[in-house]
Amino acid sequence: MNPLKKLIDLSEKHFTGSGKFNRLEPLFDATKTFLFFPSSKNKYKPFVRDNLDLKRFMSFVIISLLPVLIFGIYNTGFQAGLAQGESYAFIQAFFLGSRYVLPIIIVSYAVGFFWEIVFATIRKHKISEGFLVTGLLFPLTLPATIPLWQVALGISFGVVIGKEVFGGTGRNFLNPALTGRAFLFFSYPVSMSGDVWVAAGSTVDGFSGATALSILAPEGEKITAALSNSGFSLADLFFGLVPGSIGETSAFCCILGALFLIITKIANFRIIIGGITGLIVTSIIFYLIPGGSDSWMNASPLYHLCAGGFLFGISFMATDPVSAPGTNPGRWIFGFLIGFLTITIRVANPAFVEGTMLAILFMNVFAPLLDLIVMKYTVSNRIPNV
C-alpha cells in the first residue's frame, strides 16, 4: 500500500465523524480526493460512467493557462528590464518576473481557498474544483504592480460575492475572477487604470509604461502610426512583449490555450469563434464610419484582436461554462455580443479603455435570458409530447 494512502487512512478518523478536527473535514476530503482519485461503485443506472470528472475538467483549464502564465511571468520581468533601460535574457527576465507574479498568485490562491474552506465548512459541502481555475485566472488579469492587499481584497470579493453567496461553483451567474477584477477596477482605479503597469523600482526618463489601448493619436495622426511610435507594432501586440496585465499581453499564447481548450472540448468553440467574429465585424463597421482616425475607432480588426485582453477574456473567461449559456445557439450569440460590446466600449466610451471585462460580465448577466429564448424556440420546433 502506498505510504501516503496509509497516512491518509490513519488520519481519517480525526477529521470525520466526531474526530478532533471534524470541522476541517472539507479540507481533509479535498486533500484526500486530490491525491487519490475517488471512484465508488455506481448505485443507479447507467452502471458505467465516463472517466471525465470535474477535477480533470478544471485541470485542463489550468493546463491551457500554462503558456499564458509562463509568458506573463517572463514579460513582467522583461518589461521591468526595459523600464530600467536594460534588456534581460529569458531566464533573467523570468526570475525577475516570478518575484512580482508568484506572490500575487500565492495570495490569490491562499485567500480564495480560505473562503472556499470557510464556506464548505459552514455549509458542509465539498470543496469544488472550480476555484482552482478562478484562483489562477484572477491574478492573470491584474497588472504586476498591484499591491498584494488589493489582490486579497479582489479575490475575496470575487469568491464571496461573485460565487459563494449564490451557492458556490455551478450556481454563480457571473464569472468570479472577473467579478473580483471589476471590483478592483472600480474601487482602485489608480492601480487598475492601465497607465503605469510596469513593475520596476525605478524607471528611465521618458518611459511611459502605458498599455496599447490607452494610446490616443495626436491631431492629424493615424492611430496605427501613433501605436507604432509608442512601440506597439502589430507583431509586438501579437507576441505580447508589451506592457499590460500579467496574462493578457500575448495573443499568441492565448490562441495556444484556446486551441487546446477547443481540441479537448473543455471550452465551447462557439463562444470563442463567435466572439472573434463579433469583434472583427464590429471593428470593421467602426472602421468604415468616417472620422475618428486618431482613436481606436480607426484601428483595424487585427489591432483590436491583439491589443488588450480580448483574446484572454474570450478564451478563458467567456468560456467558463457556468456563467455562459447552456445552449449552442445561445453560445454563438453570447460570444458574438461579447465581441461587439468589447469594441463598442473601447471605441465609443473613452472612460474605459478596456471593454472585454465589462462586455463579458454584461453578457454573463444575459446568459440565462439567451438560454430562455433559445429553449422557447427549440420547444416550438418540437412535436409536443404531453
Next chain:
Amino acid sequence: MENIKILKGFKTPLTGMPDSSVIQIPDPDTVAVSAMDIPYIRPKLLVKENESVKTGTPLFCDKRNNCIFYVSPGTGIVKQIVFGERRRLQEVVIALDKNLDKNTDKNQAKKDDFIQFETLSKDSIGTIPRSKIIKLLQQGGLWQCFRQFPSKDTADENHEPPMIIVPLNGNDPFSPHPEVVLENETGFFEFGIKILKQFSNRIVVASRQSSLDRLNGFKDHITHIVPDFYPSWDPAVILYHLKRSKEDNRSWCIPVEHLVLVAKFLLSGRYPVKRVVTITRSNDKKPHMIARQGTPVKNLVGSLDENSLITTGRFNGRAVEPQSHMGFFENTLNIINDNQEEELFGFIKPGLTKPTASRTFLSCLSRDPKDLDCNIHGEERACINCGYCANICPNDLAPSFIYKALLSDEIEDALSYGLLDCCRCGLCSYVCPSKIELTQLLSQGMDAHYKDKE
C-alpha cells in the same frame, strides 16, 4: 429500407462482444418470474407457496388490470415468494419438477406439463377479431410484450396505436443478435407481423446496421435501418425520429423476440419458455445461450469475481444478484468489473485505456475496443452547464435544463422541454462530468408524471 438519420449516441467501441455461436443451457433447478423489470405493476398474487403450478399457470396479475397475467415459465412447485422493501413483490420462485416422470402418481404435475390455450390457424388471422387476440394474449401471459409510449407501460388494449415499432436489437449494445433470435423462426416472425397488422396500419421493423448482413432472409420485412451506435435501435429513439404528429407519441413497441413468442403462443396454444440470452464480460467472447425464461443469474454467468456488478443492460438495465432470476423483459447480462483502486493523482493521468466520450484522455485517439468498469470516476458536484449531456442525447433533449426544471417543481417546463421524449438510455448520466444522476432524475420525473395522470 429507409435509413434513419441519428447523429448522437455512444460511439466508443467496447470489449466483450458475444460470439455468434449458440449453446443450450440445461434447465435449472429453479425458475422465477421477476416483478422487478415490469413497469408500474401493482402485483396481485394468485398462488401461494408450495402450490404446484404448470407452465402457463398465472402466478400474479396486475391490480390495475386484472386480465393481465404473469404466468409460470415451468412446471413444479412454488418454492418461495420473495418480497423486498415495503413488501414489494420481487420474485415468484418455482422449483422445477425434474424427476417426476418416475413417480407421476405422487404428483399431479408432470415434467413439461403445460396449460393448453386456444390456438389460431395461420390463415385465419384476417378473420379473427382484434379483441379475441388480445384476450388470448392476456390469458397466456404475453400481452405485456406490447408496451405503449411515452411511459412504456403495458399497452392499453383499447387504444389504436398509430405505429408499432419492432426493434430487432435489444437494450444493450451486446444484446442477442437478431439472427440468432430468428433462426428457424421465420414462419413465426411472419405470422407475428400479420398479427401486428391487426393492431396498426404502420409497422416499423428496425435493425441496426451491423446486424443487417446476417439477416438476408428478413430483408423484405425490415423497414428501417439505424446507425450502429447505442441507443439508435431503442424504440423510443426510433419513435422520436419517425414521429410526425402528436398522436404518434402513443405508439406501441414490441421487441422482435417477444413478437416471435406471441406468434408461437397463438399458433401452438402453449406458453413458450425458451429465451436467447447473451452474457458479456470484458475481454471475453461468450456464446449466445438458449435458456428457459427466468433462469437464475448464477447459472448463466458462471464463476465471477465477487466485486463485479451484474446488470441486465449496462446503460439502462437493473443490477441483479447472482441468486436472482432473469426477468421476462431481459435477455442480456453484463458482468462489469469493479476497479477499486484509488489512483494517485488519477484525475490528471493521460489515460491511454480509459474510455471517454470527451476528448480529455489519450484513449480518444484510438478506435480499439475499450473496457468499461462499474465505477463512477469522480464525485457528485453541482451542474456546471457544460452541455455534455445535450451533446450526446439521441433525442435532442437538454437533460441539464430538464432536471433543473424538475428539481424546482416546474413540471410544465420539463414537459415542454421534451421530458416524455426521454428514452432513458442513460447516456446523460454516463457523460456528466459532475456525476449528476440525470437519468435517475428524469426517469423519476417521467414516472411521477405518469402515475399522477393515471
